Amino acid sequence: MDVSLVGLRVFREAAEHGTLTAAATALGCTQSAVSRQIAALERATGTALLERRRDGVRLTPAGHVVLRCAVAALDQVDAARRELSGLPAQAGAVRLGWCTSAGASLVPAALAALRRTHPGITVTTREGGTPALVRALRADALDLVLLGSAPPFGPPDTGSPPLEVRTLAERGLRLAVPAAHPLAGADSVDVADLRGHRWVAGASSGEDGLVGVWPGLDERPEIAHTARDWLAKLHLVAAGGGLTAVPAWLTGAVPPGVRVLAVRGGPRERRRVVLARLPGPPPEPVARLVDALHAAAQQR
Missing domain, CATH: 1.10.10.10 (Winged helix-like DNA-binding domain superfamily/Winged helix DNA-binding domain)
Structure with missing residues (x-):
């Protein structure tokens, strides 16, 4: 051939x-x-x-x-x-893909910890939406993908063989509001209080639909701003541009001028962060990165 x-x-x-x-x-x-x-x-x-x-x-x-x-x-x-070329073979290299909602805070913390415990492991990363990352995983262009998952928590795809999926954390959804907003005076708000507000939302990437609007609102939401990048969305909130829903593991990354609140009433909104990889025993560098990501998720 x-x-x-x-x-x-x-x-x-x-x-x-x-x-x-x-x-x-x-x-x-x-x-x-x-x-x-x-x-x-x-x-x-x-x-x-x-x-x-x-x-x-x-x-x-x-x-x-x-x-x-x-x-x-x-x-x-x-x-x-x-x-x-006289360069090391990098036998300890790992390729990680991550969705922004799942990786924005977990990936930096995990990589910092891995450098302290296993400095010989080289990790390269890329950000993307769930469909693109799963395709790259099946094409053997990535070793691991870190994904956000919303109910009903199905598998990332229907391909064969089924991917090995590990839940790193499951947390409630939170509400980010401008610090000067009338809702910002309490630690939590009722879901009925979310009606009539402007929202900062992200366009669908096949991951969670319209990310940022509180799920199940009984009205057509007013979308003031759209952005896929979480940092941009949170800074728009800080500038008074509207409210946005955020996974709980992102609360440590909010900028000044934003308050993060719990929401009472309505369906219990949960989100997961999961790791997916092809089946089979993972190489040692991959296993060590999995451990670091799991530890980082437990601390958030």
Whole structure:
């Protein structure tokens, strides 16, 4: 089977990103160039590797086999390149993906603790939405993904094999209000008091819907500002732009000018932060990072 390293890298990007357009953007080339490389790889293997669908591409059973071999081959090439350059092989490297709501406060704390206890482990991270991170995990472009989860707390995807998912923490949802807001004078508010206010919300990323509006409000909410970034949302709250709902593990990251309150009444709103990975025994560096993330989650 005559295949090129370029073709393997293009195939890995397509599997990770889920569309040929997104893979082309990541690689800095055209979609037609990506299509040609994948077509050449399919001719070389004698089988279809990707299922073309209206919403993107998905790996065929043969595609999963080729992807596993491609990742191993590319990793070996990268290791050889580092060795020839006189660089360490980085046997202790871990690749972590995280959703902003789950990782904004947990990831920095866990990495700081890991540097103290296991300074030889190198961790690289990326932020993204749940669907993109899960695709990257299944494409073996990430070792672990840290995700936020809302009821009914289903699995991150329906792919095969099922991902191994570990709940790090489950906490109640909280309300962030400007410090000068009339609701800010108490430690908690009733859910009925949330009617008629302006909200700072995040556009849906496939993670939790419209993130920021208190779930189950019996009115059409007035959205004053939209932002996906949690820090931006909280600073908009501090500036008096509106209210926003936040997972409890983010309360330690709120800026000055914001008060965080509990909400009484209505359904009990809970959120989880979970770790997902492919099944099988984790390598030692991955296991140590899991321990650090679990410890960080318990402290929040």
